[in-house]
Amino acid sequence: MLKKFMDAHPEMDFSKAKFKSPLKIQGNLTGIPRKLKDFAADWHNANLKWAKENQAGFALCNNIGNIKIESFVGDESLPESLLELCDGLQSIIEKLHKLLEKMRQWYQSVVGIENLLKSQKKADDIIFQTWPIRNFVQAAEELLSMYKKEFELKKTICENICHSENKTEILFMLAAWKHEPYLEDAVAVHTQAMIRETGHET
Template sequence: MSSSPNKTLGDAEARFSSVILPESPASVSRQKNLTGLPRVARDIVADLYNNIQRWNENHIIGANLAKAIAQMKSNNIDDCSDDLDKLATDLYNVVQKLSGIAGAFEFLSNQMKSLVKLHKKQSPLFISLQNDQLVELVEAIAEAYKAEFKVKKFVLENIAHSRNKNEIMFYAVCWTHQQNINSEINLKLEMLLTETGHRKIT
């Protein structure tokens, strides 16, 4: 026979070489501080994540307050007691905190846009996502929370003044459900965390 197994294996090795993926600067620099634009981008994503945690904490507090208001109004639709006023004031304070967080999301989105404009190279800042994709992910997350803030504000303005039980329950569910912050938005966040080295690739 003209060809041997060894020769066939050698030919295969010549045709197929291993592919080396670019490493994230975040993973390369675990033993030292990340610098330059990758460091700024990574910090933006960290701030985004931290603000989402703050949002979640206030969302839960607000959900409990909305539920308490709904129960009180369901028991007495004409309730205008000091207890109801206290709950409404507490919910207002939560919405004020969420307003600040929504503003932070907008600021971080603009920061990422500016950073990408500064990065003149075509190469990605991190592993695989193009730089404009980083902007799109941060912007999509910021817009989702901005839309959700409008819902929270709408609930605040109406729940304590509801005139029937169906309205009351509708407002309480609107607060709790967070339709704008869905699995797609959560996936975008995970993509950002992984891309920038905050999440390990398993």
């Protein structure tokens, strides 16, 4: 997967979405509006958590990469600290996987709401300002798709960076982890659109 990704992205011109502070649930909504407002806040806060783990993971990758590259130049044996760093990176992957599983659950939840509204002939109703339920489903579907691809890339990097014997490959993996190529600007666009639609204050 890594080689295929490297071949497909020679320019390495990736952008990174940025998000504001975590949201707190406000108001006294009930039923579907309450669930969707919570849903929007969950996605926003998940973006922040992902960004935090990405930063921590990059720091580990950078240390791993430096140790590996120095060993190429000096023909030195790898220090025991490398194993600890690799274990730490695996821990980051596990945290990201748990976050991804939550995203899957949120997507399934909003699909369930859509099916309920369809059964009630209310799928086209505007719930807050301008969106019917389908807009929430589409936003979640695209967000989940991007995060799934990014997770697979990070998992591949975790599986390879500690064993790579190629400086160019290591540098590529560092850049790929840092810039998150699969998390396009649409991540921020979809999330912020849901936040505005549901009336959150950021």
